[in-house]
Amino acid sequence: MGVLVGKGGFFGNVFRVTPPLCFSKEDSDYMIEVMDIALSKL
Numbered sequence: 001m002g003v004l005v006g007k008g009g010f011f012g013n014v015f016r017v018t019p020p021l022c023f024s025k026e027d028s029d030y031m032i033e034v035m036d037i038a039l040s041k042l
Helices: 025-040
Strands: 004-008 014-018
């Protein structure tokens, strides 16, 4: 999908998401679903 995900901020407590410029509603729905699954396993 080409989404960059990283951390930032002075203490590394900022969650950065950088999607491509051509990012559709379907892409965002998919990304939210995947991130929800991944974060629920933490």
